[in-house]
Amino acid sequence: MPPYVVALDVGGTSMKGGVVTADGTVAHTESRPTPRPADAAVAAIRAFVADLMTTEPGTPAGIGIVVPGLVTDDAARYSANIGWRDVPAGAFTPPSAAGVPIRLGHDVRTAGLAESVLGTGRDLSDFLFLPIGTGIAGAMIIQDAPYAGATGWAxxxxxxxxxxxxxxxxxGQTGCLETYASASAIPRRYTHKTGIPATTAEVIAAAPTDPAAQEVWTDALEALSLALATYTLLLDPAAIIVGGGLSQAGETLLTPLRPRLSSRLTFRPAPPLHTSSLGPHAGMLGAALLAWQASETDTWHPPDVPPPPMVS
Amino acid sequence: MPPYVVALDVGGTSMKGGVVTADGTVAHTESRPTPRPADAAVAAIRAFVADLMTTEPGTPAGIGIVVPGLVTDDAARYSANIGWRDVPAGAFTPPSAAGVPIRLGHDVRTAGLAESVLGTGRDLSDFLFLPIGTGIAGAMIIQDAPYAGATGWAxxxxxxxxxxxxxxxxxGQTGCLETYASASAIPRRYTHKTGIPATTAEVIAAAPTDPAAQEVWTDALEALSLALATYTLLLDPAAIIVGGGLSQAGETLLTPLRPRLSSRLTFRPAPPLHTSSLGPHAGMLGAALLAWQASETDTWHPPDVPPPPMVS
Incomplete structure (x- = not known):
């Protein structure tokens, strides 16, 4: 067995784990629910790491775990969603991982790192990775690295x-992008207007013929075009790469969004819009990158790994 | 005479020139109008540099010139305001400056550089410098350097x-920040509502008692609070430093702006708001920093220069 790392992407509802070998192959991948309260989540992460380690012989070269909220390299500082505060990295690893280097990272920023190393952004030094799921947050890649801001809240x-x-x-605020354009806002707003339950995909599919669906979808596109025009005017990205659940709509999302974005920019061109090539694996692959960084081995040279990712 | 540099801040209506010595002292400073068309502006800059050089014996260690629009280290690429395209740095210098190293810079970003080295932002690695004058543009200081974006439009x-x-x-767009909150928008909107000519300072002073002035001033504060909340949510700056003409309002601007900004941020604190300590000299002092950088002498160590600037 060649050197490998254990990678974990911890989300609010589920965790995606992976075992990634030195040539970039995902040898094993598995999802589990994220339990509550916070103590149970920490214990479940610890057990998940232990189980992933047993899928390969030997000990991993490193462990990478990405989490939501405020996080540093060695502690999960705060997550409103999961409910923890100041959990040291060591609390996430089982006794069998003693001595294995570990690095924590922010879920969205680390997914952006994966996009910049392995994905659609691999030839770009400055871009926005925008996963649109139940919420919306952005990974701002600035000069080849995810940017966290002055206090980790960027x-x-x-x-x-x-x-x-x-x-x-x-x-608690009004008029936020996420309230109109997230993958949960679209069905929620449709159901609120019509009383009819629907999925995001159903609302989008119905937009050409159903006035309520049309209104909800148009609001989502307008909200996104305003937010992306604002991002473009401030940060001048080389591209915007959309990920998360809504990116599965592909050109159904991007084709109407492009002219709306361009129409809001009068003195400069709009950056190209793409969908993520890593899809839902971006966070876990980013966690693997952190694990390889933590291992301080030069076994793997991620920029040389051919994209798209070789998920088994 | 100790080593000195020649620094020029070229604005749309006027140019501010300076001779800055190795200990950071501004030995001479002077303003001139910026003529049109573009050829006349280039000739006026060249003559201004020649005249500044004659105020001190010997040749300068470097020349720094900051201009609006798109600019690289060695060429002014484009300015809608002045009307030039692709002017090489050498066109801005007189024959007497042959062999003197020259560096060009963007006016707002270079003023932000001066704020980060000499001014209110000198202890901060990540902040927004926001000059509010006849227009509004921001210098985004990211990890100690002004950030230009992927194509120079940040x-x-x-x-x-x-x-x-x-x-x-x-x-050509609608609802831009600048349309409500610039130092020219405030009197223009007041006059449009009332037919009465007024200066920015007069509108602000009248706001407590004159309903039209109150409306214009409130719109400006609302527009600024929305823009600064957006900037904070995206970039998480350590501080926001307001410069330009409107910053002369000082706490009359910042005191009402702080609670409006905080009220738009529910899950994170607002960054502190300050006014610039360099005032209208920021661009020229930044041009001097560029000139010292171009000179590649280690005569001057700008971070060690005690602020505020010692303008003669």
Missing amino acids: GEIGHIPVFPGGETCAC | GEIGHIPVFPGGETCAC
Whole structure:
């Protein structure tokens, strides 16, 4: 067995684990629910790491774990979603991992790192990776690295006020991007208008013929075009790469979004819009990159790994 | 005479020139109008540099010139305002400056550089410098350096759509920050409402008692709070430093702006708001920093120069 790392992408509802070998192959991947309360989540992560380690002989070269909220290399500082505060990295690893280097990372920024090393952004030094799922946050890649800001709070594009005085967001503010354009906002707003339950894909599919679906989808596109125009004017990215659940809509999303974005930019061109080539694996692959970085081995040279990822 | 540099801040209406010695002292400073068309502006810059050089014996260690628009280290690529395209740095210097190293820079980003080295931002690695004058643009200091984006267009915060569908901006878009909050927008909007000519300072002073002035000033504060909340959510700056003409309002601007900004941020604190300590000299002092960088002498160590600037 060649050297390998254990990688874990911890989300609010589920965790995606992987065993990644030195040539970039994902030898094993598995998903599990993220339990509550926070103590149970920490214990479940520890057990998941232990189980992933048993899928290969020998000990891993490193362990990478990405989590939501505020996080440093060696501690999960805060997550409103999972409910923890100041969990040291060591609490996430089982006794069998004693001595194995570990690195923590922010879920969205680390997914952006994976996009920049392995994915659609691999030839770009400055871009936005925008996963649109139940929430919306951005990984701002600036000069080849994810940017965390002065205090670790950068990239909260989901809460910029695109429609001031608009609908109330879970964050307490009004008119946030996420309230109109997330993969959970679209069905929620449709059902609120019509009383009819629907999935995001159903609302998008119905937009050409159903006025309520049309209105919800148009609002989502307008909110996204305002947010992306704002991002472009501030940060001048070389591209915007959309990921997360909504990116599965592909050109159904990007084709109407491109002219809307361009129409909001009068004195400069719009950056190209793409969908992520890593899809839902971006966070876990990014965690593997962190694990290889933590291992301080030069076994793997991620920029040389041919994309798209070789997921088994 | 100790080593000195020649520094020039070229604006759309006027140019500010300076001779800056090795201990950071501004030995001479002078303003001149910026003529048109573009050829006349280039000739006027060349003559200004020649005249500044004659104020001190010997040749300068370097020349720094900052200009609006798109610019690289060695050419002014484009300015809609002045009207030039692709002017090489050498066109800005007189024959007497042959052999003197020259560096060009972007006016706003270079003023931000001066704020980060000499001014209010000198202890901060990540902040926004926001000069509010006849227009609004931002210098985004990221990890101790001004950030230009992928194509040199970063920082156009004056044109982010704070009130979608709002008033039409000179750029052709609607609802831009600059249309509500620039030092020229405030008197223009007041006069449009009332037919009464007024200066920015007069509108601000009248706001407590004159309903039209109150409305214009409130719109400006609202527009700024929306733009700064958006910047904070995206970039998580350690501080926001306001410069330009409107910063002369000082706490009259910042005191009402702070609670408005905080109220738009629910899950994170607002960064502190300050006014620039360099005032209208920021661009020229930044040009001097570029000139010292171009000189490749280690005569001057700008971070060691005690702020505020010692302008003679």
